[in-house]
Amino acid sequence: MADTAAEPLIAHGGPRNGYAYNNDGEVEGDQRGEFSDGEERGEGEEVDERLLGTPGMFIWVLTCCAGLSGLLFGYDTGVISSTLISINTDLSSRPLTTLDKSLITSSTSFFALLASPLTGILADAWGRKFVILVADALFVVGALLQAFTTSVPGMIAGRSIVGAAVGSASFVVPLYIGEVSPGPFRGRLVVVSSLFITGGQVVAYIVGWLFSMQLHGWRWMVGLGAAPAALQCILMWWMPETPRYLIKTGRKEQARRILSRVYQGTDDGGNLEQVLVNGVLRRVEREILEEEDVVRGGSRDLDKTGFAAKLDQIQDNFSQLVNVGGNRRALIIACLLQGAQQLCGFNSLMYFSATIFSLVGFRSPALTSLSIALTNFLFTLVAFHYIDRIGRRRILLLSIPIMIIGLALCAVAFIFLRLPASAGAAGGIGAKEITVEEGMLWPVVILLAMVVYVAGYAVGLGNVPWQQSELFPLSVRSLGSALATATNWGSNTVVGLTFLPMMEFFTPTGTFALYAVVCACALGAIWRIYPETAGLALEESQGLLKSGWGVDESVRRANARRRERG
Numbered sequence: 205m206a207d208t209a210a211e212p213l214i215a216h217g218g219p220r221n222g223y224a225y226n227n228d229g230e231v232e233g234d235q236r237g238e239f240s241d242g243e244e245r246g247e248g249e250e251v252d253e254r255l256l257g258t259p260g261m262f263i264w265v266l267t268c269c270a271g272l273s274g275l276l277f278g279y280d281t282g283v284i285s286s287t288l289i290s291i292n293t294d295l296s297s298r299p300l301t302t303l304d305k306s307l308i309t310s311s312t313s314f315f316a317l318l319a320s321p322l323t324g325i326l327a328d329a330w331g332r333k334f335v336i337l338v339a340d341a342l343f344v345v346g347a348l349l350q351a352f353t354t355s356v357p358g359m360i361a362g363r364s365i366v367g368a369a370v371g372s373a374s375f376v377v378p379l380y381i382g383e384v385s386p387g388p389f390r391g392r393l394v395v396v397s398s399l400f401i402t403g404g405q406v407v408a409y410i411v412g413w414l415f416s417m418q419l420h421g422w423r424w425m426v427g428l429g430a431a432p433a434a435l436q437c438i439l440m441w442w443m444p445e446t447p448r449y450l451i452k453t454g455r456k457e458q459a460r461r462i463l464s465r466v467y468q469g470t471d472d473g474g475n476l477e478q479v480l481v482n483g484v485l486r487r488v489e490r491e492i493l494e495e496e497d498v499v500r501g502g503s504r505d506l507d508k509t510g511f512a513a514k515l516d517q518i519q520d521n522f523s524q525l526v527n528v529g530g531n532r533r534a535l536i537i538a539c540l541l542q543g544a545q546q547l548c549g550f551n552s553l554m555y556f557s558a559t560i561f562s563l564v565g566f567r568s569p570a571l572t573s574l575s576i577a578l579t580n581f582l583f584t585l586v587a588f589h590y591i592d593r594i595g596r597r598r599i600l601l602l603s604i605p606i607m608i609i610g611l612a613l614c615a616v617a618f619i620f621l622r623l624p625a626s627a628g629a630a631g632g633i634g635a636k637e638i639t640v641e642e643g644m645l646w647p648v649v650i651l652l653a654m655v656v657y658v659a660g661y662a663v664g665l666g667n668v669p670w671q672q673s674e675l676f677p678l679s680v681r682s683l684g685s686a687l688a689t690a691t692n693w694g695s696n697t698v699v700g701l702t703f704l705p706m707m708e709f710f711t712p713t714g715t716f717a718l719y720a721v722v723c724a725c726a727l728g729a730i731w732r733i734y735p736e737t738a739g740l741a742l743e744e745s746q747g748l749l750k751s752g753w754g755v756d757e758s759v760r761r762a763n764a765r766r767r768e769r770g
């Protein structure tokens with residue numbers, strides 16, 4: 205196979221990639237590359253692999269407008285812990301029971317779990333932008349309902365609606381960004397949505413802390429979420445649909461116009477912009493033709509129209525997702541990564557770190573847990589900087605061992621920390637203002653160990669799973685991403701429900717040791733089956749999975765690209 209990545213790069217005013225292109229984006233002469241599975245690339249298809257510089261203004265605006273949903277995701281999931289401790293007797297004129305608290309908390313992740321596969325289907329039928337707008341409407345309704353409700357059931361309903369919004373937004377935003385981004389910047393641009401999520405969690409902690417000092421301040425905490433959602437709704441109205449979705453639905457000219465804006469500014473005085481636009485159009489069209497071949501070979505009746513045709517298509521997408529080898533492998537990897545992101549236990553810190561820190565003796569647990577959210581945000585910035593250079597696979601293989609070290613240290617520190625008798629397990633977990641007699645050495649070790657763990661998480665597992673859409677071909681991209689997102693929310697619910705009982709019955713040491721074991725298993729599985737997709741065009745990543753896991757091939761190509769960049 206011709207390893208084009210090793211070809212010399214001619215930066216300006218001439219052929220790139222070692223190829224010469226004509227104005228249609230076709231490779232002149234007899235020089236064509238190959239996909240990683242050995243299949244030949246079509247003419248003019250291999251281009252944005254060598255795009256230089258930074259993404260243009262248009263891409264940044266699209267990414268930030270879509271990323272606002274991440275802010276809402278982070279804010280709404282982060283604000284609930286301060287809300288719960290400030291409600292007092294404001295709902296149903298009585299203090300919240302443990303059951304009330306569990307229902308209010310878990311309704312969000314449960315409805316996120318239900319909403320993601322459903323909106324996965326909607327995103328195929330009505331588009332990615334449509335789902336973002338639906339999520340915004342749900343965010344606004346859910347926030348207002350929570351802010352004005354006077355009863356516990358009203359609060360649960362509000363949290364459920366917000367959950368449906370979070371579930372939809374969490375899968376569609378990375379999908380939207382992934383489908384508008386040029387290959388070399390895609391990793392970084394998708395991490396922007398993680399930056400919004402983790403930033404939203406920091407804001408939630410600060411807002412929670414500020415409003416907890418005011419009477420009925422919790423109503424502001426939950427109601428404020430409506431503002432960014434309304435803003436995004438207005439902004440997104442003006443934003444385009446993704447070029448990939450437009451091509452899929454037969455609107456090629458519209459797609460061409462948007463792609464031209466995406467690649468604007470890359471023109472080097474030659475014809476690069478045009479070449480890149482044509483490259484994407486050709487790759488996507490080729491993918492669609494391949495899909496039609498599969499459909500023709502199958503049982504779908506292509507003469508059906510309207511609702512019946514849509515139902516057939518949904519059924520068809522499901523069967524393609526699980527029956528076609530490459531798609532099935534993509535689904536396994538995406539679900540593995542999303543499951544690992546949650547089962548490694550990170551959100552137990554997000555939801556309960558204030559409780560843990562008060563248990564081990566910190567006087568201001570709320571501020572200490574802010575350090576967790578801040579670490580998460582700051583190290584997501586590190587990921588933003590390095591993800592396209594280091595690569596998704598490598599960044600995970602480097603960062604998960606750091607998480608394991610943090611968790612192991614935490615587990616060990618809890619052995620040495622003699623908790624006060626009243627703090628025995630769950631009693632202590634729920635208790636407040638507990639101080640530890642032995643001094644602050646081990647509590648500080650626990651705090652540092654958690655910071656190390658969170659830093660490792662934020663650099664890798666916290667954001668790489670959201671790159672999921674690049675694993676799937678267009679025909680099953682939305683459905684595959686949605687099912688992987690459902691795995692995320694399912695695992696999130698499991699961790700939320702099991703953390704406190706595990707701390708009680710399994711001890712804190714056992715709990716953190718178990719999370720370390722989960723990380724070790726995830727590390728092994730990632731090493732074995734997750735290929736490197738950094739730098740590849742969206743249509744190329746899936747080629748790696750067509751006839752196997754593609755790990756060796758992808759690593760070889762990534763190394764070649766790195767060598768070439770110096």
Ligand SMILES: O[C@H]1[C@H](O)[C@@H](O)[C@H](O)[C@@H](O)[C@H]1O
Binds near residue numbers: 580665
């Ligand atoms: O990517 C995000 C991010 O890491 C958040 O901090 C976490 O709370 C979410 O569960 C996760 O999906």
